[in-house]
Amino acid sequence: MTKSVKRQLDASQEHSLLRATLENMAQGVAMYDAEHKLVTWNERFRLYLDMPDEFLGTDRTFSDYIRYLGDRGEFGDADIEEELKKRLALLETSHSFERVRPDGMVLEVRRDPIEGGGFIAIYTDITERKNAELALRKAKDDAESASKVKSAFLANMSHELRTPLNAIIGYSELLAEDARDRSDEAGLADLEKIRAAGKHLLGLINDILDLSKIEAGKMELYLERTPISSMLDEVKTLVAPLIEKNANVLVIECPDDIGSIRTDVTKLKQCLINLLGNAAKFTRAGTIILRVSRRRYGHGASTVNFDVVDSGIGMTDEQVSRLFQAFTQADSSTTRNFGGTGLGLTITRHFCAMMGGTIDVRSAPGQGSAFSIRLPDEEAEAAASVGRPHAKAAEEARAKSSVRVLVVDDDIVVHDVLSATLEREGYSLMHARDGAEALEIMRRTPPDVVTLDVDMPRVDGWSVLGTMKSDPQLAHIPVIMLTVLDDRNLGFSLGASEFMTKPVDRDRLLALLHKLAPAAGRAPVLIIDDDPDVRDLVKATVKTAGMASAEAVNGRLALQWLGENPPPALILLDLMMPEMDGFEFLEQVRDRADLVHVPIVVLTAKELTEPERIYLAEQTLLVLSKNGQPIRSLGPALLALAERGHAAPPVIAEEK
């Protein structure tokens, strides 16, 4: 046989080959010509779509099949002509979609135009893959609900523990009041012991609950600006009985111009009380110093240091190294001698990290101990003086970048209250006094979230919600319904995302907004790490905290990213990386004026030397160990840090 003959197949052979190929494919295939007539198909196509043989034929068009399937109920309640129109509109381009058949089979349908007219449709049975995905999702949901069950168990356990304790403390106080009335000094002293023991037990329960909350990622941060001196006065009063117990003296050293700090005051107080309480516990007839100082970095950025120094028994290096671990004290006999849960320092360290700060300790046996808490702060005065001349520019920048909330309410007071609350948190507000105005505004400038009052004149909240959810342009916007009464079921069935009863609880509203409009418009967190697993984990954590992220696998690429993008909200920096490591990266970004306000957090597995530690303390906001707390638990802290950066003005002006 000659070459040319060998290469040629006759028409019937070609046809058989094509047939065999088609029939052996794992997919259903159908080809249509330029007039949308079915030209060829395979058995699997007939099977997957469950088409009767007599229906299939070349005189049928694509539209005939869709109508046939529709009549048979394959598209559920959807309008058949609408379904057909949708499909015809898509035929110009390659497209694919998934369709669930009434018997539960999941089909992936892919259609590609053929050159010269017509198209080919390929049907793949992805039921198994879908089921596996469902199983995975279910496993994930189960795991999440298991964690919820654990939290609920803790809450219940704390309830069960507190109820009898409630009786112990309460009755001892009642009896003590009686004893005082009778001037029964001996009885009073005993009752006081019962009460004190009860209070102590309550403290232990609270510590355990705190730690569980931290580990479950449920501990929340409430930032507010507080004068430092008045906070110190409170702390001093609260620790006085502890200090006096071992005949110690507390000396507070604090400059008069220390000013205020924006942080979670309750947690800061708890940290200081913990440290002072420890110092008092391990020191006898000595002096305990609480030294407060501020270190300024220019542009209003500073850190406030709280040092607690005692002249007590001190610790060995080995004891220091185990100090911050849960349920360990320097020595297990310590618990017997000195009491305490051994949780105080663990909680203190977690709180410091949540507030964006650090805690360090220096100690030697017999030489006393010195604990230092370092918290970042941005001074209000500095922020204000920079803010004023740029208020307008800042306002504009904010409107562009921040989350837009449309407040719909006929009550002017609600507008005032929400403005005061939300604008301070960086949201930009739009206002509508009735339903008609609300719809008009949201069609012109789509908001990220709507808060919607139910009871309004003319068009009420329910109608606005109904209109929004039936308008494809507005349907995706999350709606928080504000009601006096609780009409949850009606609201959820109409498509409301969340409910709040009036009067509005500020913290809950902020939490809801945060959940519904997380990262919209905000600068991302830049994750610099060469390990893809760590990047994924951090990325997921950042996402859970409601922020967007960008990634770079080493310092050089990070610099490149920073050169091409606006400043991120936060930089998370690994130290050991190929090409350009974290230290060199820090050198390189140090002089960039636009990055002055971007907080840098080092996340490393490296054991740091003392000079490295000092260098990083100066150059970055915070150093976190990958071996310390689980990365997933860092979400709230990262968010707090990023928001601090977000609130900072982008450019600092020199004022003369």
Next chain:
Amino acid sequence: MKILLVEDNEMNRDMLSRRLTRNGYEVVMATDGQQAVDMAASEKPDLILMDMSLPVIDGWEATRLVKAAPDTQDIPVIALTAHAMVEDKDKAMGAGCDDFDTKPVDIQRLIGKIRALTDGGGG
């Protein structure tokens, strides 16, 4: 000043009522959520102290009912719970409670909250 104390735990009820009485309040008591709703209407108290885990209907539901009825909706309700989680507070406030306190009760702090909601008065 009349306070409706809703608490199913006998010891807690006895203790808190005695301490409130000692501080000059008139105390009436309910032991479940339904009784609380009924007594809010019949006794017209100046304030309700509501435990949240109650039999028959719970404290959240009872608060919702009190706040939904026109003749009892203006009575301030302070939720008392042993839970100290933020979501418990949210849940109580969401049900319409005016304030929130955790047990064990610190009587001075509680009296402060009662005074804040009833324009002083009391003992």
